Amino acid sequence: MLTYTIRRLVLSVPTLLFIALVIFMLLQLAPGDPMAQVPLTVPPEVKAKMREALGLGQPAYIQFWKWLVQMFWIEPQVFIDYLTQRSFLFSWLPDTHFYTACGPEVQGACDLRVISWQTRSPVMDIVVQRLPQTLWVVGMAYVVGVLIALPIGIYSAYRQYSVFDQAGTFITMIGFSIPPFFTGPLLIVLFSVKLGWLPFIYDTTHVVNSWESFVYQIKQMIMPVMVLALQTTAQISRFMRASMLDNLNQDYVRTARAKGLGEAVVVMVHVLRNSMIPVVTVIALLVPGIFGGAIITEVIFSVNGIGQLLITALFANDLPMVMTLTFIFAFLIVLFNLIADVLYGILDPRVRYD
Template sequence: MLTFTSRRLAFAIPTLLFISFVIFMLLELAPGDPMSQLPLTVPPDVRDRMREALGLGEPTHIRFGKWLWQFFVVEPLHMIDAAFGTGFAAEQQRVISWQTRSPVMDIVLQRLPQTLWVVGLSYVVGVLIALPIGIYSAYRQYSLFDQLGTFISMVGFSVPTFFTGILLIVIFSVKLGWFPSIYDTTLVVNSWDSFVQQLRQMVMPVSVLALYNAAQISRFMRASMLDNLHQDYVRTARAKGLTERTVVLVHVLRNSMIPVVTVIALGVPQVFGGAIITEQVFKVNGLGQLLITSIQANDLPMVQTLTFIFALLIVVFNVIADVLYGLLDPRIRYD
């Protein structure tokens, strides 16, 4: 297992380098200019000096190399300095956002708690709801519970999140006044009242995303359980006198989780990418909204960093999913 994990991590390095090069070149060749938003009264020589200050006057391969060095070396050193009070990266230049003129990673770390609070929690809630629903729906196939769960899952998967979000706002904010319609990102949780307020403003966005995530995962869980419930090893386990609970929750569930683990693991990067539409509806200043505003402002350093972080998370959780295969299914060996 350790050898396999080491090989996968070693293979991930050239993969990430290739992904970073593709992202950099796609954004490099994309139309748009960060100087286009400047007033027309700005003289051309001032524009040229501003382009040089942003590093736009250097060759493409030089800027790509500097960006890699800043992302993989300078930014981790700055995080170490902030955590332990060292001075390893005191003289190193960081990746600066063209839009805010602030370090990119500082802005990302400021937005990250909002994404984790709302989108991250909704994903956890969605998984916790989806797994038992999928298991019981498969075990009680064609029952009333299965048909009701199938209907709700199809509705949750088919209806767009922006429609569900607006519908909840109209019912629970406008009509009933139970929950706030706008997420207050400036709220500081330092008392019981502020904690309750934080929970109230999280209810609707978390519910919208949890319903969408649960609808997808529960369908995968149900289909995987149905495939395994009729296998020969299940009949053998029952013939040996094992209880139905042991057969379903130990033998069948363990093998059924293999494809579901892939779905869950690859869905985790979406948490950090943010549910862009839902964040726009409820005004959550997460990473998804940050990516949209950066694209609109032609802020290439921010867009490059965010897209590469999402790609990095996908590669990492792919490795985690492969490792979990061996833990869930003893038939899988990595020797």
């Protein structure tokens, strides 16, 4: 298993590099100019210097190589310096000074980070600021979706063709069919406009310091979490139901019942463990997908996360920001594919990768 994991990690590097190259080439071919948002009052010679400072006048392969160096060499140095200097867990380590910021007071060599063309700030600093909002909403939606989907799938399979099973099938089909860009506005019209129960704008500056502020935080999270959790619940519950039905008809289940084991032990121990083998794979592989759904959901509910940041960067033709965010999404896909394969081998003793 260890050899397989190392091999997959090594093979993921050229995969991610190829994805980054494809994204870079597509963005190079896209219409638009990053300097289009500069006010018309700025003189042309100043615009030319700004283009030169952003590296827009350089050949495409030079821009791509600089982005690779900044992303894979300079940004890790910044992260290590942060861990040893300001983080709570690793501040006891000796301070490191791998990264040297460029500036008028710096003499000699310095390191230039990935800079956003739109905000003129380091891309990773903006991503780190936005990431907690996305992780909070997406993580809560995924936990809620999994916790709801598993019991529904188990009970639907055990009570096949019952009223509960048919109702669950109907609801999951709705979850499969309705996209987030329809579900979000529908919930806003129903719960915010008509009933006035929930706020339709997610306040990312809200601070929880009392019971009332905690209640408000729960209220403003309900709708975006519901939108993201609906599709997750629908997919996982259907996989759970199908896997349970497949295992309930196996010979070992009849043998366990013939030995006098209780129905709860047969279903919740023997059948459930074998049924979870393909479902765990689906759960792991759906994590990158829910981040994709969060892009639309964050725009609808004004969640100040990385999904909304990606949409803003696309409209502004901010190449470094778009490349960094898409690379993060690609990294999540590769990572959770690896996690799914490893979990599959752990749960099923018959699977051997080495």
